[in-house]
Amino acid sequence: MTQTIIVTGGTGFIGFHAVTELVARGHKVIVPTSRPISESVSGAHYVACDLTDPAARQKLISEAGADTLLHIAWRAAVSGLWGAPENTDWLQASLALGRDFLDAGGKRIALCGSCGEYDWTSGICIEDVTPLRPNTIYGTAKVSVLHGLSAMCQVAGASFVAGRPFFIYGPREHESRLTAYVINSLLAGDEAACSHGMQLRDYSHVADVGRGMAALAASDLTGEYNIGTGQAVRVKDVILEIASAVGRNDLVKLGAREAPAFEPPLIVADMSKTRASGLDWAPRFSLETGVADTIDWFRAQL
Amino acid sequence: MTQTIIVTGGTGFIGFHAVTELVARGHKVIVPTSRPISESVSGAHYVACDLTDPAARQKLISEAGADTLLHIAWRAAVSGLWGAPENTDWLQASLALGRDFLDAGGKRIALCGSCGEYDWTSGICIEDVTPLRPNTIYGTAKVSVLHGLSAMCQVAGASFVAGRPFFIYGPREHESRLTAYVINSLLAGDEAACSHGMQLRDYSHVADVGRGMAALAASDLTGEYNIGTGQAVRVKDVILEIASAVGRNDLVKLGAREAPAFEPPLIVADMSKTRASGLDWAPRFSLETGVADTIDWFRAQL
Numbered sequence: 001m002t003q004t005i006i007v008t009g010g011t012g013f014i015g016f017h018a019v020t021e022l023v024a025r026g027h028k029v030i031v032p033t034s035r036p037i038s039e040s041v042s043g044a045h046y047v048a049c050d051l052t053d054p055a056a057r058q059k060l061i062s063e064a065g066a067d068t069l070l071h072i073a074w075r076a077a078v079s080g081l082w083g084a085p086e087n088t089d090w091l092q093a094s095l096a097l098g099r100d101f102l103d104a105g106g107k108r109i110a111l112c113g114s115c116g117e118y119d120w121t122s123g124i125c126i127e128d129v130t131p132l133r134p135n136t137i138y139g140t141a142k143v144s145v146l147h148g149l150s151a152m153c154q155v156a157g158a159s160f161v162a163g164r165p166f167f168i169y170g171p172r173e174h175e176s177r178l179t180a181y182v183i184n185s186l187l188a189g190d191e192a193a194c195s196h197g198m199q200l201r202d203y204s205h206v207a208d209v210g211r212g213m214a215a216l217a218a219s220d221l222t223g224e225y226n227i228g229t230g231q232a233v234r235v236k237d238v239i240l241e242i243a244s245a246v247g248r249n250d251l252v253k254l255g256a257r258e259a260p261a262f263e264p265p266l267i268v269a270d271m272s273k274t275r276a277s278g279l280d281w282a283p284r285f286s287l288e289t290g291v292a293d294t295i296d297w298f299r300a301q302l
Numbered sequence: 303m304t305q306t307i308i309v310t311g312g313t314g315f316i317g318f319h320a321v322t323e324l325v326a327r328g329h330k331v332i333v334p335t336s337r338p339i340s341e342s343v344s345g346a347h348y349v350a351c352d353l354t355d356p357a358a359r360q361k362l363i364s365e366a367g368a369d370t371l372l373h374i375a376w377r378a379a380v381s382g383l384w385g386a387p388e389n390t391d392w393l394q395a396s397l398a399l400g401r402d403f404l405d406a407g408g409k410r411i412a413l414c415g416s417c418g419e420y421d422w423t424s425g426i427c428i429e430d431v432t433p434l435r436p437n438t439i440y441g442t443a444k445v446s447v448l449h450g451l452s453a454m455c456q457v458a459g460a461s462f463v464a465g466r467p468f469f470i471y472g473p474r475e476h477e478s479r480l481t482a483y484v485i486n487s488l489l490a491g492d493e494a495a496c497s498h499g500m501q502l503r504d505y506s507h508v509a510d511v512g513r514g515m516a517a518l519a520a521s522d523l524t525g526e527y528n529i530g531t532g533q534a535v536r537v538k539d540v541i542l543e544i545a546s547a548v549g550r551n552d553l554v555k556l557g558a559r560e561a562p563a564f565e566p567p568l569i570v571a572d573m574s575k576t577r578a579s580g581l582d583w584a585p586r587f588s589l590e591t592g593v594a595d596t597i598d599w600f601r602a603q604l
Contacts (some may be wrong), residue, residue, distance in 0.1 A: 083456075085457040087453060087457070088401070088450070088453050088454045088457050091397070091450055091453060091454075092394075092397055092398070092401065092450075095393070095394055095397070095446075096394070099390070099394065128435075131433040131434070132433070132434065133430070134449070137453050137456050137457060140449045140452055140453040140456070141449070141450070141453045143445070143446075143449040144397075144445075144446045144447075144448075144449035144450035144453060145446075146446075147436070147442045147443070147445040147446035147449070148390070148393055148394075148443070148446035148450070150442055151389060151390050151393060151439050151442040151443045151446060152390045152393075154385075154439050154442070155387040155389070155390050155439060
């Protein structure tokens with residue numbers, strides 16, 4: 001069934017791919033944006049709107065006539081995300097947005113959550129089993145939004161689904177993040193100072209995550225679903241894959257910087273629930289093809 | 303150390319006792335109220351204020367100059383609490399209140415949570431162990447507030463503590479709730495139609511809960527603490543205790559109404575963390591003395 005879907009954060013890292021996928025599936029997609037659009041998706045409708053402004057938000061919702069809200073937007077700057085004060089601004093803005101959307105008759109909300117909602121001491125993260133016990137401000141704010149929007153949808157008789165991405169890399173990644181930093185350093189011929197890299201993480205290419213969020217929004221699933229690969233890779237193997245692809249293994253300095261104070265040894269998605277759900281989605285990128293695609297994109301920016 | 307404490311819900315079921323306790327401990331207590339005050343606590347400061355009105359709320363906070371916020375207020379009508387739409391109004395109002403308090407320089411927030419935040423299939427509810435997996439709108443909204451205020455306090459460098467009451471009875475209880483219904487029925491000489499009553503619950507007298515919330519607000523503890531008794535009693539034993547005290551066992555009809563569709567067999571607080579915390583509080587009422595006190599209060603209203 002064709003839906004009319006508002007995608008917040010639709011010009012961002014994950015959202016760009018979600019919009020691309022939803023348009024490709026034939027849905028009408030409305031993208032509020034408060035920044036200049038560097039790359040637009042043909043067929044999507046872009047509307048200038050500051051989502052933190054109640055009047056502007058309500059006007060957008062009223063004019064869009066959307067049945068579904070895919071909420072991906074969060075604060076713009078990714079650097080220092082886990083502890084940033086802006087997280088609580090987006091917490092309140094997210095709940096206000098959801099409330100306005102439901103008050104206007106919205107029928108479905110899909111939320112982009114985070115693996116940071118889980119208790120990271122668990123290692124393997126299983127929906128409806130692993131406790132949500134975040135140890136960052138970002139994760140704590142996301143858990144608040146998850147429950148807040150869930151309660152609001154229950155009250156309104158709307159459906160609610162949350163996707164939970166894990167670790168994400170790919171084109172348009174913020175330059176301060178690991179893969180972007182390593183790629184840019186190596187392409188520039190500079191050394192890349194990394195931690196020991198022994199941590200095991202579930203890494204997804206951002207296009208797969210965006211497609212997964214789009215598939216969830218377009219489905220009739222409710223509840224929480226991991227959007228990962230189910231495969232744990234060592235961080236150093238991601239770094240060395242980049243180094244091999246660029247041909248500059250000599251520039252990688254593992255152990256040159258300390259790992260963060262709290263650095264769980266393993267964070268990986270259990271993908272059983274998502275796979276069994278009938279969701280029309282599966283990751284397309286392997287680590288090799290994903291890293292190659294990402295290097296291509298960064299090289300094209302030089 | 304003497305604190306200046308705003309107590310929301312300070313004229314209500316739990317809040318009345320929290321205010322009484324905080325005044326007795328020598329703190330300056332400010333109670334916003336949007337309803338006529340039937341029973342005031344000598345020494346507390348009552349200020350007319352609708353907490354859901356941003357301007358009124360901010361004026362109250364600005365004039366109070368409080369260091370601590372004890373947030374007990376929730377929607378007024380208790381009937382149908384678990385599924386009521388107003389839960390999401392109080393969710394947003396609670397976060398807005400917390401934000402305003404912290405923006406004005408507030409140093410500590412104490413939240414009155416609920417055992418409804420826990421996964422009730424667990425039976426024994428242990429802080430930091432039992433997952434928060436509410437299956438009611440009320441519990442879901444409370445989990446959202448818990449994480450939202452926690453994130454805000456982290457951002458502001460303020461301390462945050464949450465008390466988690468279990469099942470509560472006592473003076474001023476809403477007439478639709480179990481013990482009030484049974485007491486009023488029996489005092490009137492009417493039959494009391496009850497469910498099978500085999501459910502095991504942790505029942506506290508409301509004065510103990512209010513005193514517990516006051517002690518938490520006045521302490522320097524952070525995190526989540528159960529405020530219960532640690533003892534599971536059968537619901538029918540509460541009912542029969544009332545019947546014995548009133549002397550009308552003949553009017554109690556166990557099994558005369560169906561139990562709710564989802565009625566967990568056991569919900570009890572593990573009190574280990576609270577007891578080991580050094581919190582200056584312990585329950586004073588036994589089931590017998592608590593029931594007798596409650597009957598006395600309802601009899602005095604006749």
